[in-house]
Amino acid sequence: MSTNKSFSTETSERYSRALFEVVKEANELVKVEVDIKNFLAFLDSSEEIRNFIKDPTQDKKTQEEFINLLAANLNFTKNLKNFLLLLIEKRRIFFVKKIFGSFMKLCSQKRGEIKASLISSKELTQSQLEEINKDLSSSIGSTLKFDYKVDKELIGGLKLQLGSYMIDTSIKNKLKRYKQVMLEK
Secondary structure, three states, X not given: OOOOOOHHHHHXXXXXXXXXXXXXXXXXXXXXXXXXXXXXXXXXXXXXXXXXXXXXXXXXXXXXXXXXHHHHHOOOOHXXXXXXXXXXXXXXXXXXXXXXXXXXXXXXXXXXXXXXXXXXXXXXXXXXXXXXXXXXXXXXXXXXXXEEEEOHHHOOOEEEEEOOEEEEOOHHHHHHHHHHHHHHO
């Protein structure tokens, strides 16, 4: 069976699985997950830092010093710090966002969570979101973790995406379907 994964995706998944196994064995999953979230937030906070990390011409020694300093300031576990140093050594540090994204997916899967995207036409209250989450979680038998957004262009209704499965109850979508039906006649 052949897959069409890119080199970066395949490499990122291999590295993330390796990190996942090491920190799971060391009972550090929760701590490393928090550390990674902090690292990614720090990375997103500055374009200069992102460019420094992504630059393949950057000196390894300089990158290692940066990671050692960052690990000390953000109180990373030894395993995470060593993993980042390994990425520098192997010249894979520019894949770090992709690797950590894959790692976070592995952590979610271990907890039995399924990522879902929910888009509504108006702002939903926290209790409404919890009710939707509870109903959908019980019907599919897994815990859902929503990425929630508001899109005023939907006019009314909701859009829910679970992996490749899409439920679109928006008025915008219904109008689009009616338009298509009218054009076909």
